Amino acid sequence: MTALLETTGLTAFYGDFQALFGVSFVVHPGEVIGLIGANGAGKTTFLRTVAGLLPAAKNAITFSGQPIGGARAEALVKLGITMVPEGRKLFPSLSVQENLTLGAAVKRQGPWTLQKVFELFPILEERRKSPATKLSGGQQQMVAIGRALMSNPALLLCDEISLGLAPIVIADVYRALPSIRAAGTAVVVVEQDVALVMRVADRLYCLREGRVVLQGQAAAMNRHAIAAAYFGGVA
Amino acid sequence: MISWLDIIVQGILVGGFYALFATGLSLIFGVMRLVNLAHGDFIILAAFVALAIVHLTSIHPLLCLIAIIPLMAVLGYVLQRGILNRTLGKNILPPLLVTFGLSIVIQNGLQLAFSADSQQLPMGNLTVASVQLLPGLNVGLYPLGVLVTAGAVIFGLQMFLYKTPLGAALRATSDDSTTIRLMGIDNRHIFGLAAALSFAVAGLAGVLIGGYTNFSPVSGPSNLLFGFEAIIIGGLGNLWGTLIGGMILGVAQAVGAEINPGYQVLAGHIAFFAILLAAPRGLFPRMAA
Numbered sequence: 001m002t003a004l005l006e007t008t009g010l011t012a013f014y015g016d017f018q019a020l021f022g023v024s025f026v027v028h029p030g031e032v033i034g035l036i037g038a039n040g041a042g043k044t045t046f047l048r049t050v051a052g053l054l055p056a057a058k059n060a061i062t063f064s065g066q067p068i069g070g071a072r073a074e075a076l077v078k079l080g081i082t083m084v085p086e087g088r089k090l091f092p093s094l095s096v097q098e099n100l101t102l103g104a105a106v107k108r109q110g111p112w113t114l115q116k117v118f119e120l121f122p123i124l125e126e127r128r129k130s131p132a133t134k135l136s137g138g139q140q141q142m143v144a145i146g147r148a149l150m151s152n153p154a155l156l157l158c159d160e161i162s163l164g165l166a167p168i169v170i171a172d173v174y175r176a177l178p179s180i181r182a183a184g185t186a187v188v189v190v191e192q193d194v195a196l197v198m199r200v201a202d203r204l205y206c207l208r209e210g211r212v213v214l215q216g217q218a219a220a221m222n223r224h225a226i227a228a229a230y231f232g233g234v235a
Numbered sequence: 236m237i238s239w240l241d242i243i244v245q246g247i248l249v250g251g252f253y254a255l256f257a258t259g260l261s262l263i264f265g266v267m268r269l270v271n272l273a274h275g276d277f278i279i280l281a282a283f284v285a286l287a288i289v290h291l292t293s294i295h296p297l298l299c300l301i302a303i304i305p306l307m308a309v310l311g312y313v314l315q316r317g318i319l320n321r322t323l324g325k326n327i328l329p330p331l332l333v334t335f336g337l338s339i340v341i342q343n344g345l346q347l348a349f350s351a352d353s354q355q356l357p358m359g360n361l362t363v364a365s366v367q368l369l370p371g372l373n374v375g376l377y378p379l380g381v382l383v384t385a386g387a388v389i390f391g392l393q394m395f396l397y398k399t400p401l402g403a404a405l406r407a408t409s410d411d412s413t414t415i416r417l418m419g420i421d422n423r424h425i426f427g428l429a430a431a432l433s434f435a436v437a438g439l440a441g442v443l444i445g446g447y448t449n450f451s452p453v454s455g456p457s458n459l460l461f462g463f464e465a466i467i468i469g470g471l472g473n474l475w476g477t478l479i480g481g482m483i484l485g486v487a488q489a490v491g492a493e494i495n496p497g498y499q500v501l502a503g504h505i506a507f508f509a510i511l512l513a514a515p516r517g518l519f520p521r522m523a524a
Contacts, residue, residue, distance in 0.1 A: 053413065074420055101403070103418055105418050151418070
């Protein structure tokens with residue numbers, strides 16, 4: 001099977017500070033990948049680089065076989081890579097519905113429409129006229145995910161979508177995942193909650209200090225190996 | 236009694252000009268947090284371009300608007316994409332320096348091309364016509380028309396910003412110019428469009444003020460200052476507030492001029508400072524979202 005997204009020896013820098021050291025990473029169409037790691041391991045940097053918000057070497061990232069490293073984020077959305085950014089980043093001046101509609105600005109064809117997003121998250125239809133940032137944290141996260149889905153991505157990058165949410169709300173948000181993958185979208189979830197990721201992901205990658213230190217089928221992983229990879233030190 | 240009413244009404248009418256100066260500034264600042272120190276000079280540039288067109292073709296200055304508004308819009312877009320976008324970043328100093336430099340270049344360029352003389356656009360009988368509001372209270376048709384135009388421009392911009400998809404993209408870019416890129420929208424293009432709108436309004440303002448008062452190549456900075464004051468009095472990010480801010484500034488200046496002609500500009504500044512002291516965010520700040 002050809003990879004949907006593949007990074008090969010991907011590096012990233014903030015000025016002189018190197019954040020990623022040769023990350024090789026593969027996502028196949030329709031897969032759900034969990035990306036875990038401690039704070040500062042490079043998870044967000046990795047997503048931002050793949051999404052085109054940070055520079056990358058042209059051949060370090062391919063999407064459906066095409067080199068896309070260094071392309072601008074807005075061009076990548078048109079190709080089918082969309083990110084749900086950390087902290088949601090809703091547009092406070094816009095209503096819920098305006099936020100969602102803006103997600104469809106690239107007019108990519110696909111299953112997701114405003115109506116479908118409202119079916120996925122019915123509460124958003126009730127609140128569609130509200131300013132987006134007047135919603136609860138969980139509802140805001142639903143807007144952020146819905147807004148990303150509106151571009152009908154082939155690959156959805158989710159950066160810590162459970163951050164700051166109560167466990168019951170996290171369950172609400174993650175309940176959307178099966179519908180998303182049923183629509184054919186591959187998903188990369190960056191997550192702090194390892195147990196949660198092991199339940200939802202097909203495969204896992206663990207980053208530490210900008211390097212992949214563990215990868216494999218989620219079902220085949222044991223917690224000791226993950227803990228060792230996560231924190232470093234002796235395995 | 237009627238004379239004070241007259242002074243206040245004349246001041247309100249002048250507010251239409253200040254609101255037009257301010258609207259363009261406000262648009263650019265709102266969308267990309269760029270303070271365009273050359274905005275007043277671009278207004279005067281438009282007035283001089285109109286003057287040149289009138290001299291060459293003898294058409295009425297208001298007809299020049301058909302050419303000047305689109306020309307200024309294109310200039311704004313090209314300037315934003317070509318120069319100003321490169322100055323935007325975490326540091327607020329580069330855009331200030333570059334627009335300050337542009338201001339100097341425009342003033343000196345205009346002096347070379349048109350000399351330092353004061354000019355006025357020949358509007359014909361339009362500027363002397365007046366209508367009677369009350370017995371003893373006449374208002375000039377021209378400044379009344381400018382005030383109505385300013386109101387129409389602001390209404391049109393509000394409709395555009397709040398009722399169209401592109402307007403939503405502009406507001407979203409104003410909120411967060413990085414996240415807008417994750418929607419597949421090029422923030423550099425949106426910045427260019429905001430500048431185009433801003434410059435189009437500046438072009439309109441330039442021709443209208445050029446037919447009302449004398450202008451010279453160095454008139455720009457005072458227009459800029461009055462525009463800034465109108466924005467701050469009205470509250471940042473509120474275009475209707477800007478219109479009211481312009482009126483308050485106009486009234487303060489008219490009252491000051493009545494007390495002593497030398498106090499005209501000073502009275503405007505004093506009113507500005509007084510309002511800033513009483514309401515540091517302006518009279519009608521946009522509600523925090």
